[in-house]
Amino acid sequence: MRLLLVEDEKRMAQALCEILRQENYAVDHCTDGLDGLQAIETGAYDLVILDVMLPRKNGFDIAREAREKGIRTPILMLTAKSELDDKVTGLDCGADDYLTKPFMTRELLARLRALCRRNSHTPDGGLRFGDIILNKETAALQCGSSSVRLSEKELRILEYLIRNQGQILTREQLAMKIWGYYSDAEYNNVEVYLSFTRNKLSFVNSGVEIKAVRGIGYELRYRDV
Numbered sequence: 446m447r448l449l450l451v452e453d454e455k456r457m458a459q460a461l462c463e464i465l466r467q468e469n470y471a472v473d474h475c476t477d478g479l480d481g482l483q484a485i486e487t488g489a490y491d492l493v494i495l496d497v498m499l500p501r502k503n504g505f506d507i508a509r510e511a512r513e514k515g516i517r518t519p520i521l522m523l524t525a526k527s528e529l530d531d532k533v534t535g536l537d538c539g540a541d542d543y544l545t546k547p548f549m550t551r552e553l554l555a556r557l558r559a560l561c562r563r564n565s566h567t568p569d570g571g572l573r574f575g576d577i578i579l580n581k582e583t584a585a586l587q588c589g590s591s592s593v594r595l596s597e598k599e600l601r602i603l604e605y606l607i608r609n610q611g612q613i614l615t616r617e618q619l620a621m622k623i624w625g626y627y628s629d630a631e632y633n634n635v636e637v638y639l640s641f642t643r644n645k646l647s648f649v650n651s652g653v654e655i656k657a658v659r660g661i662g663y664e665l666r667y668r669d670v
């Protein structure tokens with residue numbers, strides 16, 4: 446998950462970058478509006494956090510110009526005032542959501558997760574994450590021009606991981622979700638099916654990985670290849 450922060454207040458930006466990196470987002474940071482717009486237009490980001498009051502170009506204009514150029518990256522706008530006008534203007538300009546400063550970190554993170562989930566649906570009902578699309582109807586895992594069929598359990602594992610992207614899922618949670626209950630047998634099954642699923646991901650040459658995290662559980666990550 447690659448995120449762009451456009452924010453000119455130095456201390457605020459530093460604190461946010463730190464928090465977001467702790468949450469396993471890859472974060473780039475721009476301090477002025479023109480640089481921010483250029484960065485958004487590369488299309489390299491999965492999400493943008495955009496301040497409104499910025500030097501050289503304000504957040505409203507950035508969002509509007511990016512949308513006019515066909516950039517669909519979800520934008521969370523940071524408005525300084527809680528005035529209705531700012532929120533409405535932001536949404537009219539093409540922002541997907543807004544947050545009023547000052548805000549709680551927890552709320553910011555929750556909104557980012559919600560935006561990721563919303564963005565993970567393709568128009569025909571598939572699920573998208575990084576470079577993969579999961580088609581539930583056909584059980585197909587697609588990456589670019591490559592595609593592979595998934596077994597029922599592989600499909601459910603991958604769907605569960607995509608729907609909970611940005612979070613670490615424990616083996617217990619996976620076993621409960623996929624097998625409906627938890628015992629030592631399911632514990633081993635989880636490992637086996639995760640490795641099948643990893644094989645399918647590498648078969649289609651995806652940059653998506655199922656990462657084991659510090660003995661806690663698993664998380665879906667995407668590295669640009």
Ligand code: CA
Pocket residue numbers: 452453454496497498499
């Ligand atoms: Ca500002």
